[in-house]
Amino acid sequence: LPTNEKNIEKLQEGHFQTIAKCISYVENEMEESASFLEQLKANIKTKCIGITGAPGAGKSTLVNALLQKITDKNQKVAVLSVDPSSPFNFGALLGDRIRMADFYLHPNVYIRSLASRGALGGLHPRMVEIVEVLKASWFDYVIIETVGVGQSEVDVAGIADTTVVVVVPEGGDEVQTLKAGVMEIADVFVVNKADRPTAATFVKNLGALSHSKANAIWEIPVLKTIASQQVGVDELLLAIDAHHEISIHNMDRKQWMLAEKVWKILQANVMQAYSKSQVLQLVKQGLQNGEENAYILVKNFLNK
Ligand SMILES: Nc1nc2c(ncn2[C@@H]2O[C@H](COP(=O)(O)OP(=O)(O)OP(=O)(O)O)[C@@H](O)[C@H]2O)c(=O)[nH]1
Ligand SMILES: [Mg+2]
Numbered sequence: 001l002p003t004n005e006k007n008i009e010k011l012q013e014g015h016f017q018t019i020a021k022c023i024s025y026v027e028n029e030m031e032e033s034a035s036f037l038e039q040l041k042a043n044i045k046t047k048c049i050g051i052t053g054a055p056g057a058g059k060s061t062l063v064n065a066l067l068q069k070i071t072d073k074n075q076k077v078a079v080l081s082v083d084p085s086s087p088f089n090f091g092a093l094l095g096d097r098i099r100m101a102d103f104y105l106h107p108n109v110y111i112r113s114l115a116s117r118g119a120l121g122g123l124h125p126r127m128v129e130i131v132e133v134l135k136a137s138w139f140d141y142v143i144i145e146t147v148g149v150g151q152s153e154v155d156v157a158g159i160a161d162t163t164v165v166v167v168v169p170e171g172g173d174e175v176q177t178l179k180a181g182v183m184e185i186a187d188v189f190v191v192n193k194a195d196r197p198t199a200a201t202f203v204k205n206l207g208a209l210s211h212s213k214a215n216a217i218w219e220i221p222v223l224k225t226i227a228s229q230q231v232g233v234d235e236l237l238l239a240i241d242a243h244h245e246i247s248i249h250n251m252d253r254k255q256w257m258l259a260e261k262v263w264k265i266l267q268a269n270v271m272q273a274y275s276k277s278q279v280l281q282l283v284k285q286g287l288q289n290g291e292e293n294a295y296i297l298v299k300n301f302l303n304k
Pocket of ligand 2: 145
């Protein structure tokens, strides 16, 4: 069992097989895993980075370039990428495998792809726990790559210490085409595919927008990268490190992140009491009795 002392020791030492075993455990055994997770102590040096952005923006290519920089410094990194079980993401896994192929066998790189398990555009339902496992290990960085559709990018901002939003200079200089809410979750903006001619204006306009929203603690930097040529990646890593340094001393943020985490765990705990099949049964009975009002069905269910 992963809960035994020897196992936790091996996890802390970065033993890959143990890490894999522990992740599978929290992925599948939600009831028993709480006592395991209670024993873990997060490594304070580990920086958790969320990388989000539209399909094809170059996230995996960028992660690949970051892996190069991080391993060059002899540091250790884990990557979590979401499996293409969502229709938005079709074929991405094969692409990621190819793009990160150089690092699959690297002793300082742990890569794991996770099925999104039907949560459309959402993160893996046990993402919080999986990150917890990795943070208890020996990594300098934990990188989560997520496709910026649906709920996943908001969710990732609640888990990652630093959220990097990757955009491409499409639609020319039209910064207005940015998805609503993106400004709120980004800690760092990356304008990738800066080899495109419209990139410079796009960067300038996005920079002005982020400057206008800056607070006393942090101004969201807007960085230019050409991920496929590893251009601008050193600057990105510096920005990530700088943001992490500030965010760990930001008590408001710390409280907010922890509250977010506690909320998710509470939610999962409460929902454990209910199953979809139970709900379906309730609906069947309701319909038999001519009851179609969902609120009344819920009330009857809770009062049972
Ligand atoms: N011109 C150019 N192409 C790039 C750049 N970065 C990545 N690409 C290409 O863009 C395509 C998509 O890159 P990915 O890294 O797979 O993008 P992604 O955001 O991970 O895509 P999904 O995971 O499917 O959402 C690939 O063909 C890359 O080679 C860049 O800076 N310039
Ligand atoms: Mg990808």
